[in-house]
Amino acid sequence: MKKIAATEFRKQCLTLLDRIDPDGILITKRGRPVAHLMPVLNNCSSLIGSLRGKLTLTGNFLTTGEPWDAES
Numbered sequence: 001m002k003k004i005a006a007t008e009f010r011k012q013c014l015t016l017l018d019r020i021d022p023d024g025i026l027i028t029k030r031g032r033p034v035a036h037l038m039p040v041l042n043n044c045s046s047l048i049g050s051l052r053g054k055l056t057l058t059g060n061f062l063t064t065g066e067p068w069d070a071e072s
Helices: 006-018
Strands: 002-005 026-027 034-035
Touching: 002 006, 006 026
Parallel strands: 002 026
Antiparallel strands: 026 034
16 A cells, blocks of 8 residues: 655646545545545446345334324
């Protein structure tokens, strides 16, 4: 993982964003870590259906339990 001071990050921000590697960049201020910049993974299609068979829904989860009248 690459380390960079906050002042250097500010100067090179757009260039660094174009070249960010999968490990990300650790941004430091006075030698202390203050932020960890990570790239966004574009493969969200694997999330669809990933919880199938892992969750159990019980009860009536389609209601708040409070009666209401749409006319009032």
